[in-house]
Amino acid sequence: MDAALELKIKVINGSINSVEEGKLLLEKSRLFNELLTELEESSLHLLHRLIQLSEIPFSQEFTKVKEWRDQLAELTFCEAGFSLSGKSDDLLACYNAMITSVLIRLDYPNYARIEKGIEWIVKYQNVSRHQTTAWKGKGIQKYGGCMKSTPCFVGVVKSMIALSDYVHKIQSENESVREKLNDGLEYILAHKVFKRKSTAEPITKDITKLTFPFTYKTNIIEILRLLKNNNLMDDPRVDAAKEFLNGKKRGDSWRANPFYKPKFWVDFDPSRQKSEWITFEIGNILPNKG
Secondary structure, X not given: OOHHHHHHHHHXXXXXXXXXHHHHHHOOOHHHHHHXXXXXXXXXXXXXXXXXXXXXXXXXXXXXXXXXXXXXXXXXXXXXXXXXXXXXXXXXXXXXXXXXXXXXXXXXXXXXXXXXXXXXXXXXXXXXXXXXXXXXXHHHXXXXXXXXXXXXXXXXXXXXXXXXHHXXXXXXXXXXXXXXXXXXXXXXXXXXXXXXXXXOOEOOOOOOOOOOOOOOOOOHHHHHHHHHHOOOOOOHHHHHHHHHHHHOOEOOEOEEOOOOOOOOOOOOOOEOOEOHHHHHHHHHHOHHHO
16 A cells, blocks of 8 residues: 555544654655656646645645645636636636635635635536526637536536535635535535436446546546535435445455546556555445445
8 A cells, every 4th residue: 555545544544643744654655756756837737736636635745746736826817716728718617616626625825816716616607507607708618618508517516526625624604605515516416426317327428437536527436525525425316326336346445447647647546456545535435335
């Protein structure tokens, strides 16, 4: 087991809670040290790398991670929220949410910028069908119609993750944030986590792939983790997703599925082999069923 996963397990079970202990363990991690290797520092490549680093406790205490985090914020902040180009016209729901989340998780100190990302979600992210959006940026109309009569499910999921991170880490009591989060979670539950309402088939071809960490292509593990973090795992509409995951278990573990890897992506688990990270994540979501 890699030392980074050992650290995450110990942080969750409470046996490590100091930065000093965490940093000592990370310095021994092959995975963590690979994640610190150089990359082309575009906004997209930085986002992917920081998403991966945000899954590892105390990674934000390292100078290189802070530098990349701050650089991502500088490249992507656009007054209304965050976009890969740094221009408001290009803002997309999924990337605004993913950048906002990663900045929250990595303790980005400029809360005013984080608030803008959150405000955009509260004001403009649709969480039900047949709504119009007041957002006039051209990117949303250009790239797949994020806010058409049926909002992009990925955009809803990523946006609710950002709101959830904000509520739980920054401990916001903002009622409009909590109301939007509750509405978005209800929208997800109405789809039984991963199914189309019309056919009961998976919403996307990637949503049932077991992969970790998560790219812009959300999957069932990420969605269930969101629901668990908001105390919704006992809702009967989650049962089909639980059954799906349990059906994928092989012996005492789960295995990662092959998936499209962004440039500079670092594998946490090898494909088609016992996947320690995925097994841990699913076991943490479904503790009573292994």
